[in-house]
Amino acid sequence: DGGITQSPKYLFRKEGQNVTLSCEQNLNHDAMYWYRQDPGQGLRLIYYSQIVNDFQKGDIAEGYSVSREKKESFPLTVTSAQKNPTAFYLCASSPINQPQHFGDGTRLSIL
Amino acid sequence: AQSVTQLDSQVPVFEEAPVELRCNYSSSVSVYLFWYVQYPNQGLQLLLKYLSGSTLVKGINGFEAEFNKSQTSFHLRKPSVHISDTAEYFCAVSLMEYGNKLVFGAGTILRVKS
Numbered sequence A: 001d002g003g004i005t006q007s008p009k010y011l012f013r014k015e016g017q018n019v020t021l022s023c024e025q026n027l028n029h030d031a032m033y034w035y036r037q038d039p040g041q042g043l044r045l046i047y048y049s050q051i052v053n054d055f056q057k058g059d060i061a062e063g064y065s066v067s068r069e070k071k072e073s074f075p076l077t078v079t080s081a082q083k084n085p086t087a088f089y090l091c092a093s094s095p096i097n098q099p100q101h102f103g104d105g106t107r108l109s110i111l
Numbered sequence B: 001a002q003s004v005t006q007l008d009s010q011v012p013v014f015e016e017a018p019v020e021l022r023c024n025y026s027s028s029v030s031v032y033l034f035w036y037v038q039y040p041n042q043g044l045q046l047l048l049k050y051l052s053g054s055t056l057v058k059g060i061n062g063f064e065a066e067f068n069k070s071q072t073s074f075h076l077r078k079p080s081v082h083i084s085d086t087a088e089y090f091c092a093v094s095l096m097e098y099g100n101k102l103v104f105g106a107g108t109i110l111r112v113k114s
Helices: none
Strands: A004-007 A010-013 A019-025 A031-037 A043-051 A054-057 A064-066 A076-078 A087-094 A106-110 B003-006 B010-014 B019-021 B023-026 B031-038 B044-050 B056-058 B064-068 B073-078 B087-095 B102-104 B108-113
Touching: A004 A087, A010 A019, A019 A031, A019 A087, A019 A106, A043 A064, A043 B102, B003 B087, B003 B102, B010 B019, B019 B108, B023 B031, B023 B087, B031 B064, B031 B073, B044 B056, B044 B064, B044 B073, B073 B087
Parallel strands: A010 A106, B010 B108
Antiparallel strands: A004 A019, A019 A076, A031 A043, A031 A087, A043 A054, A064 A076, A087 A106, B003 B023, B019 B073, B023 B073, B031 B044, B031 B087, B056 B064, B064 B073, B087 B102, B087 B108
């Protein structure tokens, strides 16, 4: 079955640590996206990539970093510079100019 | 800048009653419009989309939405809801000129009561 796999489902971070969230897709989609979801705020775009080895900042990129070395993978690193990282993180992918498909998310909490 | 306003944060409704979830957007250029549904602790699932053509769009699970350009609205409707429709619903717009980068509303929680 084709789809988007996010791992882990739950992740805990200590103060001052970087953590990396995994997103893998086998849909052969060109574009991939990372969103942050907070209660009552909808989804906000962190980073997106429309092609391998290229990505753009979204609306809330500060404190985050990404890489796109392979078409099927788009990992997100939450750095220690992100002062309020507790949230639900959603990865999505799509063909260019087509609706996005979403993974099941990773919930990040601070210890 | 583009924005999406979902006018109700929560909508309680009895089973088998009709429901309308409201969505208004602002944009100076043409847009694509979407409704997504999210069940607890899951990702988003596409309900329906408006790209062009007929302004009445039918989606999955018996939902439909009507694009009204003059009122910049894209309200979601269902004539008879079920308990299983309890979820959070998100309206989103995508700017044609920027591919499908999505801007989301804050979401509406639909609570269906028996």
